[in-house]
Amino acid sequence: MNTPQKGARAASSRANQDKKSFREQVGALKNLPKFFRLIWETSRSMTIGNLLLRLVKSAIPLAMLYVGKLIIDEVIGLIDVSGERDLSFLWMLVAAELGLAVLSDIINRGITLLDSLLGDLFSNRTSVQLIEHAARLDLAQFEDATFYDKLERARRQTITRVVLMSQVLSQLQDMVTIGFLAVGLIAFNPWLILILLVAVIPSFLGETHFNERTYSLSRSWTPERRELDYLRYIGASDETAKEIKTFNLSGFLASRFKELSDRYYALNKSLIVRRAVWGSALSSLGTLAYYGAYIFILFQTVAGAITVGTLTFLAGSFSNMRGLLQGIMTRFSQIAESALYLQDLFDFLELKPQITPPVNPLQIPRPIQEGFTFEDVGFKYHNSEKWAVRHLSFHLRAGEKLALVGENGAGKTTLVKLLARLYEPTEGRILLDGIDLREYDLNDLRHQVGIIFQDYVRFQMTASDNIAIGQISNISDRDRIQGSAQKSLADPVIQRLPDGYEQVLGKRFNKGVELSGGEWQKVALARAYMRDAQLLILDEPTSALDARAEHEVFLRFSELIAGKTAVLISHRFSTVRMADRILFLEQGQLKELGSHEELLAQNGKYAELFTLQAKGYL
Numbered sequence: 001m002n003t004p005q006k007g008a009r010a011a012s013s014r015a016n017q018d019k020k021s022f023r024e025q026v027g028a029l030k031n032l033p034k035f036f037r038l039i040w041e042t043s044r045s046m047t048i049g050n051l052l053l054r055l056v057k058s059a060i061p062l063a064m065l066y067v068g069k070l071i072i073d074e075v076i077g078l079i080d081v082s083g084e085r086d087l088s089f090l091w092m093l094v095a096a097e098l099g100l101a102v103l104s105d106i107i108n109r110g111i112t113l114l115d116s117l118l119g120d121l122f123s124n125r126t127s128v129q130l131i132e133h134a135a136r137l138d139l140a141q142f143e144d145a146t147f148y149d150k151l152e153r154a155r156r157q158t159i160t161r162v163v164l165m166s167q168v169l170s171q172l173q174d175m176v177t178i179g180f181l182a183v184g185l186i187a188f189n190p191w192l193i194l195i196l197l198v199a200v201i202p203s204f205l206g207e208t209h210f211n212e213r214t215y216s217l218s219r220s221w222t223p224e225r226r227e228l229d230y231l232r233y234i235g236a237s238d239e240t241a242k243e244i245k246t247f248n249l250s251g252f253l254a255s256r257f258k259e260l261s262d263r264y265y266a267l268n269k270s271l272i273v274r275r276a277v278w279g280s281a282l283s284s285l286g287t288l289a290y291y292g293a294y295i296f297i298l299f300q301t302v303a304g305a306i307t308v309g310t311l312t313f314l315a316g317s318f319s320n321m322r323g324l325l326q327g328i329m330t331r332f333s334q335i336a337e338s339a340l341y342l343q344d345l346f347d348f349l350e351l352k353p354q355i356t357p358p359v360n361p362l363q364i365p366r367p368i369q370e371g372f373t374f375e376d377v378g379f380k381y382h383n384s385e386k387w388a389v390r391h392l393s394f395h396l397r398a399g400e401k402l403a404l405v406g407e408n409g410a411g412k413t414t415l416v417k418l419l420a421r422l423y424e425p426t427e428g429r430i431l432l433d434g435i436d437l438r439e440y441d442l443n444d445l446r447h448q449v450g451i452i453f454q455d456y457v458r459f460q461m462t463a464s465d466n467i468a469i470g471q472i473s474n475i476s477d478r479d480r481i482q483g484s485a486q487k488s489l490a491d492p493v494i495q496r497l498p499d500g501y502e503q504v505l506g507k508r509f510n511k512g513v514e515l516s517g518g519e520w521q522k523v524a525l526a527r528a529y530m531r532d533a534q535l536l537i538l539d540e541p542t543s544a545l546d547a548r549a550e551h552e553v554f555l556r557f558s559e560l561i562a563g564k565t566a567v568l569i570s571h572r573f574s575t576v577r578m579a580d581r582i583l584f585l586e587q588g589q590l591k592e593l594g595s596h597e598e599l600l601a602q603n604g605k606y607a608e609l610f611t612l613q614a615k616g617y618l
């Protein structure tokens, strides 16, 4: 992790590099049609309803101003009448204005309602899309920090970008309203429109500039914000509370958080203050222009060139248009800014996985005949210069139980991830029944390989769901779930829970029950039995079990999966010796391969470590 100071410095210099020009901001508007296509696909009827309501709404201001003008002219006319006055036209006008006001209120409510319903649907739909797309991407992509930042920004978009929809629709609505009002103003004096533009353009440019700065700052701070989120999480989470207390870390975490967040606050504050100062100066300019035009209209009225009703109509139109134009321009830069953020969402959704199935994929042989062959396989993690494994050549026979042993970091987990095609070899190739693994259908391969990792996920869901995860299509098959739990020794653990198989596990949710490390492992192991896979991989999911339980688990495992191919990773040699053959890895290289007896006879590294551990047990 970077120090906060270094992080903040890096971020502010990145903010400058990242500075988006006005042109780029306008360019980002190209995302809007795509955005509206998504909204349209979310609900056609609501989108049409929304547009229609807004169209009607945009004609109302002009109509109200005009009725208002007629009312005033009528009143003035009536003042001059002596004797009996006929008020019927006046009442009609007042009724019309009242009707328009009520209609306007109802339409406003309707628009808010549709905006919020459509917004919710849109947000739900994009969240689902995000989850589905993330599942399509490669594991290696998730381990890349730049990718992670993109994911984080995209995730934010699904919730916050909903407002963009109402912004764009309001923008269109206001433009139509201005169109209506402009007709009235132009009829009187076209120069008034020009004054209006002079009044709002400076504010617009100011807004655009500051929006772009805000975007750059927020974007360049994504990694630091992620660090802040992380610090906030580890500083106040049930999972970390134990270590935070025993190591007395809260002061350390709080000061780290404070340093970083203060730096962001300072940068953000200076931007907000400058924005406020410039914003008020530029909008005062607009107010001046408005009063200039107002004085002009007043003189015209006094000179008798226009009626008092027309004065109120023009002054109202002018004031309305100024407000609308100002709104449109401010909103324009907000929309452009939102569209820039939207780019992150689309960028993420357009990311392509590197590991893809071939055009005409092969199905995995049923049953596998020969097994898997590693041919001089080497692999480097994308962010590392070091070979995690290299020059691996061996044959994993169909039906064989192979144990992988080696010290921490020797490359055992990497090897099994290559086998499951979670990663692609950097060099060499892996064959299945003599054909490159890349030729096979990826989904079929994933179905035929079951892996339980050492860092398996403790899903905060029911015990039943936690097991069904091994074969999610069987989530309703209680017999199969219970059968798997019996095989992995999880059944007695679950039977003891208050709600049995329906018990929510973990502490995150109400009524959740936490299990011990070993109990969790038994539940996770049941996932392997759920799956009807031809290759089963257990990557040390038994480390938290006591020696006797682990021995029993593996003994059952070998019996229960008889005939299937399996790869086991364990640091316990008493377990490892149960395998048909043992592959000893050292610094990513294959050092020894053979049965327990053969390796002991070789008297190499395996024999040395086995003897050491055996002595420890005695």
Ligand SMILES: Nc1ncnc2c1ncn2[C@@H]1O[C@H](COP(=O)(O)OP(=O)(O)OP(=O)(O)O)[C@@H](O)[C@H]1O
Pocket: 143, 381, 382, 383, 384, 388, 406, 407, 408, 409, 410, 411, 412, 413, 414, 415
């Ligand atoms: N996601 C990753 N990015 C970069 N390097 C990694 C990554 N995962 C593992 N490595 C590196 O690759 C090497 C092999 O790691 P691997 O996890 O395969 O070891 P292992 O034998 O399974 O270790 P252990 O017994 O501790 O589980 C190590 O040097 C490790 O630092």
